[in-house]
Amino acid sequence: MSLVKLGYICSHLQNCATRRIPLTSIPYTRQSINVALHLYKEGFISAISKGSVVRPDLPSENIEVTFDNIATRKLWVTLKYRDNQPVLGKFRLVSTPSQKFFLSDVEIKALSSGLSVRKIKPQQPGELILVQLEDKKIIDLQEAAKNNVGGLVLCRART
Amino acid sequence: MVNKLVKYGFKPSGVLPEARKIFKHSIIHPKRQEIPDTGYAKDVPHPKNSTRNLILPKYTPVKKLIANTIKNPKKKIDFNSKQFRSFPKVQQVKLKKAKTRRDYLLEAYTNEEQKILQKIEAEKQKEVLLQQKRKEQRKLDMKNQVFVKKNSLTLPTISSFLKGPLVRRRTEDEKKILMMKKKANYNNSLLIKKENQAERLLELYYKSKDFVITEEKLKEKIEKAFEIPAQRNQRFNLEQQLDVTLNSGVSMFIDQNYKNVSNNAVDKLLGTHKNAFPDADQIIDEYNGVSKNLYQKAQKNLKKNPSTVDAKLSV
Numbered sequence: 001m002s003l004v005k006l007g008y009i010c011s012h013l014q015n016c017a018t019r020r021i022p023l024t025s026i027p028y029t030r031q032s033i034n035v036a037l038h039l040y041k042e043g044f045i046s047a048i049s050k051g052s053v054v055r056p057d058l059p060s061e062n063i064e065v066t067f068d069n070i071a072t073r074k075l076w077v078t079l080k081y082r083d084n085q086p087v088l089g090k091f092r093l094v095s096t097p098s099q100k101f102f103l104s105d106v107e108i109k110a111l112s113s114g115l116s117v118r119k120i121k122p123q124q125p126g127e128l129i130l131v132q133l134e135d136k137k138i139i140d141l142q143e144a145a146k147n148n149v150g151g152l153v154l155c156r157a158r159t
Numbered sequence: 160m161v162n163k164l165v166k167y168g169f170k171p172s173g174v175l176p177e178a179r180k181i182f183k184h185s186i187i188h189p190k191r192q193e194i195p196d197t198g199y200a201k202d203v204p205h206p207k208n209s210t211r212n213l214i215l216p217k218y219t220p221v222k223k224l225i226a227n228t229i230k231n232p233k234k235k236i237d238f239n240s241k242q243f244r245s246f247p248k249v250q251q252v253k254l255k256k257a258k259t260r261r262d263y264l265l266e267a268y269t270n271e272e273q274k275i276l277q278k279i280e281a282e283k284q285k286e287v288l289l290q291q292k293r294k295e296q297r298k299l300d301m302k303n304q305v306f307v308k309k310n311s312l313t314l315p316t317i318s319s320f321l322k323g324p325l326v327r328r329r330t331e332d333e334k335k336i337l338m339m340k341k342k343a344n345y346n347n348s349l350l351i352k353k354e355n356q357a358e359r360l361l362e363l364y365y366k367s368k369d370f371v372i373t374e375e376k377l378k379e380k381i382e383k384a385f386e387i388p389a390q391r392n393q394r395f396n397l398e399q400q401l402d403v404t405l406n407s408g409v410s411m412f413i414d415q416n417y418k419n420v421s422n423n424a425v426d427k428l429l430g431t432h433k434n435a436f437p438d439a440d441q442i443i444d445e446y447n448g449v450s451k452n453l454y455q456k457a458q459k460n461l462k463k464n465p466s467t468v469d470a471k472l473s474v
Contacts, residue, residue, distance in 0.1 A: 030325055037317055048317050059314060065326050 003097045003154075006031060010091045010155055017079050017086035025051065025074035028065070034138040035130065035155070036077055042128045042140075044088045044157055047078035091157040094120055094129070103131075104150040111153075112145040120153060127158040181271045182224070184217040187279070191215060221272045229261050229268075358439045365436055 009026050016024045026032050028050070039045045049056045050063070056076035057063055065073050080087040095101045107117045108131065114122045123129055129141035133151040144151060164170070193213045199205045236243055236254060243251065329337065371377045437445075444450045 028325070030321065033317065033320055033325075037321075040317070050320075062315070067326060067329060070326055 003093060003095060003100070005029075006035070006154060007093045007096070009035065010093055013077065013079070013088060014091045017081075017088045017091075020081065020084070020086070021079065023056070023076060023078055025053070025056075025076050028070070028073040028075045030136075031138065032075055036075060038128060038130055038138065038140060039077075039088070039157060042157070044080065044091075044128065044159075045077050046080045049076045049078075050074075051076040087159055088157060089159045091155065093155050094153045101153045102151065103153055105144075105148045106150075108141065108150055109145045109148075112141050123156075124158060127156060129156045130154045181267060182219070182221075182275075184219050186219065186221050186224075186272060186275060188218055189215050221268055225265060225268060229265055231261075232257075354439070357443070361439045361442065 005027065009032055012024065012026065026036065036045065036048050040048055051057045051074050053072050053074055063069070101118060101120060103111065103117060111117045111120060112123055116122050123141055130138055131141055131144045131151045132138050132154050133149055138154065191213065199211050205211050238255065246254070371380055441450070
């Protein structure tokens with residue numbers, strides 16, 4: 001999936017959070033699942049589930065994704081709110097299609113330790129920055145710094 | 160006193176003291192490993208009154224406990240000796256009491272230690288037996304080829320979606336069915352196309368009857384085209400039509416539509432074309448020999464029981 005589509009997901013989730021919408025759907029792709037999983041781990045969203053275009057699947061129904069029904073498959077995300085305020089306040093792309101930030105392992109370490117790298121501002125406490133590795137694997141910035149790997153900085157989410 | 164005991168079913172009344180453990184701390188060394196990536200980093204100083212190392216819970220081996228709490232007197236005293244008898248009676252009793260207390264405590268400690276060790280041993284044996292049972296069960300399952308998937312018993316996790324391919328590939332049978340469906344759809348569309356073509360061709364054929372081919376027909380057509388209609392007759396026709404519509408209360412357009420619908424229905428029923436000619440389907444049936452077979456069957460039925468036909472005709 002391209003950065004454009006990831007941008008659509010970011011803005012869609014952010015818009016839904018501002019309008020206090022409890023449930024939304026995003027495309028059922030590998031990258032969107034990865035991003036949603038990281039958001040869930042960091043506590044920005046409360047639940048993820050598979051579903052159709054109309055509604056999320058019930059726990060009792062285990063619908064297989066096939067080539068016949070892939071067009072109607074969606075990933076449903078439950079947004080989180082505290083005191084009527086969205087937990088996912090800002091969710092934006094860092095790299096854009098016209099300006100991609102490929103950071104080395106040293107730069108990623110610097111970014112995670114509180115330094116600004118090129119135009120990217122340093123990571124704040126409670127902020128999630130996602131990095132895409134060469135093998136298309138998406139990991140957290142802290143994990144990337146720990147494993148001494150570099151990659152494309154995708155997006156950042158904060159309250 | 161006795162009455163009171165009877166009253167409460169020979170149970171002592173009042174609040175009993177809490178049952179305390181004989182050993183305050185565990186008597187066995189607690190085996191614990193440090194969890195990786197926890198505690199303080201190398202360069203980070205740790206706060207006061209705390210350690211960098213893992214704090215294990217206190218443990219005192221029974222030997223040490225006995226050595227600390229049940230110390231023997233420095234001088235060994237024989238209770239049957241003359242020296243002991245020479246002591247004052249109060250001291251003698253004191254010494255004897257101390258001895259019995261020491262003996263009882265030692266006995267209690269040793270008994271408790273044995274109990275605990277036995278318990279641990281029993282647990283270990285239980286685990287070994289369980290493992291043996293599991294091994295045997297696994298062997299049996301392998302023999303009987305009974306495999307239970309763990310994943311099938313639980314709901315799939317989100318991370319499990321990413322492990323395999325996102326979309327399940329079609330099986331060979333499914334591929335075959337899909338190909339058959341596609342082929343059938345293509346053939347059906349071809350058939351519809353050919354049927355439409357045949358119908359249009361037939362219509363053209365019927366219309367060709369009015370085409371001008373000969374010289375005589377051409378003359379006739381020209382005369383018809385340039386013929387001046389009689390105005391009187393036309394006016395009469397219009398008046399007549401208006402009378403009919405006003406009297407019946409039905410407009411001319413509806414009447415015309417009704418005529419068209421009725422003509423179509425009759426055509427469908429009889430299998431004829433607009434100009435009372437055979438339809439395309441009828442021709443195809445004739446060509447394939449379907450109508451001939453039908454006719455033959457009807458003839459046979461007629462010969463078998465002609466009475467039913469007569470009865471129907473009379474009704």
